[in-house]
Amino acid sequence: MGAASAILLVLITILLPPLGVYAVAGCGADLFINICLTILGYFPGHIHAFYLEYVYYDRREMNKAGRFSASRAPGIYSERVQNGGTMGYGTIVQPTH
Template structure:
């Protein structure tokens, strides 16, 4: 995602935090937690959403530079956020069959 899409996600998050989380994390535990926090109070929902977006874009930039985070970010349950969106939805490439032995 480019800078324009990051700004758009931030603007959406300012208006409705769960929508921003759904964009970066998809439907999962992080979204459910954010919905609950937003219901409990608008500010906790924003804090949680911006934290998830920060981790996502930070990991995305690290992966683009070739660095992989060694540790999982605390409080983040989505693998998509943990990896910065890299490898999300990819299919494992098949390995080549072994060559037969010649006697």
């Protein structure tokens, strides 16, 4: 299921980058930045969208393996993307090594 959703997200992002960003990051600063980049040129919007998706899926896989990234990815303002879609629970403390 995870691979199929990733492929579908890539296809959506190829057609309309802000829609792919919205699917990953939600409505926020990252979506606004991507809309502006897409208006300025189609390829900058793609680069930003694929960067967000790469960080999202990379962090998601790291979380599944039990490794948590202590550093923030540069240029990403969405906590959902920074955490790989797992917002965590109040009782779980993420290690900082």
